[in-house]
Amino acid sequence: MQVLSVSSLKGGVGKTTIALGIASAALDRGINTLFVDLDPQCDATTGLAAVNDYSESCADVLSSPRPNIVRKSIVEAKWQRQHPSKIHVMVGSTRSLMVDNPQPTLGELWRLEQALSVVEDEYDLVVIDTPPSLNALTRTAWIASDRVLVVSEPSFFSVVAADRASKAIDEISTKLSPRLALHGVVVNRLRESSDEHNYRLSELREMFGEKLIHPHFAERSTLQQATGAATPIHSWPSEAGADLARAFDSILSGVLSDMKSTSQVKRARTGSSIERAIRGVAKETFSGLELEEEPKAKKSSRKSRGRRARS
Ligand SMILES: Nc1ncnc2c1ncn2[C@@H]1O[C@H](COP(=O)(O)OP(=O)(O)O)[C@@H](O)[C@H]1O
Ligand SMILES: [Mg+2]
Numbered sequence: 001m002q003v004l005s006v007s008s009l010k011g012g013v014g015k016t017t018i019a020l021g022i023a024s025a026a027l028d029r030g031i032n033t034l035f036v037d038l039d040p041q042c043d044a045t046t047g048l049a050a051v052n053d054y055s056e057s058c059a060d061v062l063s064s065p066r067p068n069i070v071r072k073s074i075v076e077a078k079w080q081r082q083h084p085s086k087i088h089v090m091v092g093s094t095r096s097l098m099v100d101n102p103q104p105t106l107g108e109l110w111r112l113e114q115a116l117s118v119v120e121d122e123y124d125l126v127v128i129d130t131p132p133s134l135n136a137l138t139r140t141a142w143i144a145s146d147r148v149l150v151v152s153e154p155s156f157f158s159v160v161a162a163d164r165a166s167k168a169i170d171e172i173s174t175k176l177s178p179r180l181a182l183h184g185v186v187v188n189r190l191r192e193s194s195d196e197h198n199y200r201l202s203e204l205r206e207m208f209g210e211k212l213i214h215p216h217f218a219e220r221s222t223l224q225q226a227t228g229a230a231t232p233i234h235s236w237p238s239e240a241g242a243d244l245a246r247a248f249d250s251i252l253s254g255v256l257s258d259m260k261s262t263s264q265v266k267r268a269r270t271g272s273s274i275e276r277a278i279r280g281v282a283k284e285t286f287s288g289l290e291l292e293e294e295p296k297a298k299k300s301s302r303k304s305r306g307r308r309a310r311s
Helices: 015-028 043-047 058-063 067-073 094-099 111-118 136-143 156-175 195-211 221-228 239-260 273-278 296-303
Strands: 002-007 033-037 074-076 087-090 125-129 147-152 181-187
Touching (some): 002 136, 002 239, 015 033, 015 043, 015 125, 015 221, 015 239, 067 111, 094 136, 111 136, 136 156, 147 156, 147 239, 156 195
Parallel strands (some): 002 125, 002 147, 147 181
Antiparallel strands (some): 074 087
16 A cells, blocks of 8 residues: 655645546556545545545544544545445545644654554555645645655745745655655646746746656646536546546556655554654664654553554
């Protein structure tokens, strides 16, 4: 199972739209996929037409990633109809805001990873839609991820946000989760006739070089229509839909081959936070690692579950 976060530190750039496009490509390709909707706006849950009768959600999973809660939070998306492979959703909730602790402990930051370990053998790919800021939810998603795809519009604030995201990913990779890497930056809502857009595009090219992903996505009403109708773009009956579907196929292929280039590391279900951080990597590499300990009060209550960080 490999995990991709789709992120941007700015809202409204098309993060959910791109994440759904990639999920649609995975469904079309027969890849068993779990979509995790970590954004409290829950747009992806709506876009995938996923309804949860049990009312457990990402918020409950992040409060307590016990196997029964993880399983109750996952439902089948209506997208799955007539497809041989799975597209399931760990449903979003506005209550995710409540678990967005401004000073998260290490244990909290590893909870999604822990939750995903419960379903490790059931999916080939996990796509996470993250909130539009560098909050604890986004960090939790990145720590559970192999790769991050950053979405950017060709606009000033969006370019600045993409740069910030890239630096933050590097930092988390160095300090906490070495398998994490930026896959690349995808440009959305490009208007090729706009001088400003072309200028910002050249800035992105300079900043990210080979990590600037092709193809770019132009402003397309078809994307809005497909999302609004809760329909995978691969099932949208138009030439424009088919073009977009091919673009998402190409992005998915790039993500999969990038993920394959590094060895797969089994998700950690047990052990300390530090063991989780260094899995698959020689301990010496982490001699400079500084990890905050969890507050004492929380430490003792977690002891029985064997999740306490060893000092
Ligand atoms: N390439 C595009 N062309 C036209 N509309 C788009 C495009 N990408 C996204 N949108 C629309 O822009 C709005 C914001 O996109 P969304 O994916 O929800 O952004 P985010 O998740 O980053 O907040 C939505 O209404 C979406 O349909
Ligand atoms: Mg969104």
